[in-house]
Amino acid sequence: EAGVTQFPSHSVIEKGQTVTLRCDPISGHDNLYWYRRVMGKEIKFLLHFVKESKQDESGMPNNRFLAERTGGTYSTLKVQPAELEDSGVYFCASSQADSYEQYFGPGTRLTVT
Amino acid sequence: AQSVTQLGSHVSVSEGALVLLRCNYSSSVPPYLFWYVQYPNQGLQLLLKYTSAATLVKGINGFEAEFKKSETSFHLTKPSAHMSDAAEYFCAVSESGAGSYQLTFGKGTKLSVIP
Numbered sequence: 001e002a003g004v005t006q007f008p009s010h011s012v013i014e015k016g017q018t019v020t021l022r023c024d025p026i027s028g029h030d031n032l033y034w035y036r037r038v039m040g041k042e043i044k045f046l047l048h049f050v051k052e053s054k055q056d057e058s059g060m061p062n063n064r065f066l067a068e069r070t071g072g073t074y075s076t077l078k079v080q081p082a083e084l085e086d087s088g089v090y091f092c093a094s095s096q097a098d099s100y101e102q103y104f105g106p107g108t109r110l111t112v113t
Numbered sequence: 114a115q116s117v118t119q120l121g122s123h124v125s126v127s128e129g130a131l132v133l134l135r136c137n138y139s140s141s142v143p144p145y146l147f148w149y150v151q152y153p154n155q156g157l158q159l160l161l162k163y164t165s166a167a168t169l170v171k172g173i174n175g176f177e178a179e180f181k182k183s184e185t186s187f188h189l190t191k192p193s194a195h196m197s198d199a200a201e202y203f204c205a206v207s208e209s210g211a212g213s214y215q216l217t218f219g220k221g222t223k224l225s226v227i228p
Contacts, residue, residue: 004156033215042117043203043218056213091157100145100164100207100214104157 002026004105006092012111018080021108025074025094031055032075033095033102034067038088046090049075050097082112115140115206119219127227132176132191134222136204139185145207146187147216148178152200160202163187174198199226 005024013019025032034046046065047057051072060067064083069075079086089109093102120135138144148160161172168180174197178189187204201223205216 031214035216035218042220043216045215045217048213048215056215059215093157095214101159101162102214102216103159104149106154106156 004092004094004103006090006105006108008108009106010109010111012113013082014113015084016081018078019082019110021077021079021090021110023075023077023092023094023105025092026103028096029094029103030072030097031095031099031102032069033093034075034077035091035093036088037091037107038085043091046077079110082110084112086110087112115144115208115217117204117206117217117219119202119204119222121222122220123223123225125225125227126194128196129193132189132194132198132224134189134202134204134224136178136187136189136219137185138187138204138206140206140208142208145214146178146180147205147207148172148176148187148189149203149205150200151203151221157203160189194224194226196226196228199224 007022032049037043045059048055049069066078089107091107093104095102116139118137146163149157161170163180171177176191201221203221204219207214
């Protein structure tokens with residue numbers, strides 16, 4: 001069974017540009033989470049999808065971040081326009097319905113210069 | 114609100130020595146507790162979890178953790194460190210009974226194993 005995959009693994013962009021991160025959860029997992037780790041800080045929750053619906057987006061830092069999960073399969077996280085403080089590692093995780101056990105992807109390292 | 118404190122951002126142990134990584138949590142409801150490990154250039158892997166069953170939880174690779182409610186702790190231990198245990202370890206808490214099992218993480222502890 002394939003695990004959670006994320007693309008790209010690394011992205012370097014300039015301040016003001018747009019970047020889109022993609023996450024493919026484990027097949028059949030209804031729950032999809034996005035987390036972020038800024039250098040030197042803890043991993044922080046961004047938002048949670050149940051199928052295609054946003055269950056909880058309380059962790060989204062501001063309106064420059066837009067997450068979608070069309071069709072309840074893969075998800076994208078767009079940052080537009082990117083700022084320096086957006087640099088970090090973005091993790092995606094998925095879990096089965098009503099399960100607390102989350103499976104994480106390898107992360108996307110975003111560097112904004 | 115939940116929070117997790119991991120004491121020590123870096124821990125070094127000799128190969129064969131006891132590994133002890135400390136984690137204290139706060140939660141307003143009975144928690145679910147987790148330890149994740151991240152090896153270099155890899156994603157987070159679940160080591161073990163506590164979900165209100167046995168307080169002593171055994172995980173993969175010989176690790177175990179004990180839930181102590183009175184101390185609000187969930188320390189991770191391994192009797193004998195191996196070189197392959199060198200990684201970053203994260204303690205996390207989730208609220209039981211919530212609609213979203215979002216995780217609140219500690220800052221992580223990097224474990225170095227000295228030959």
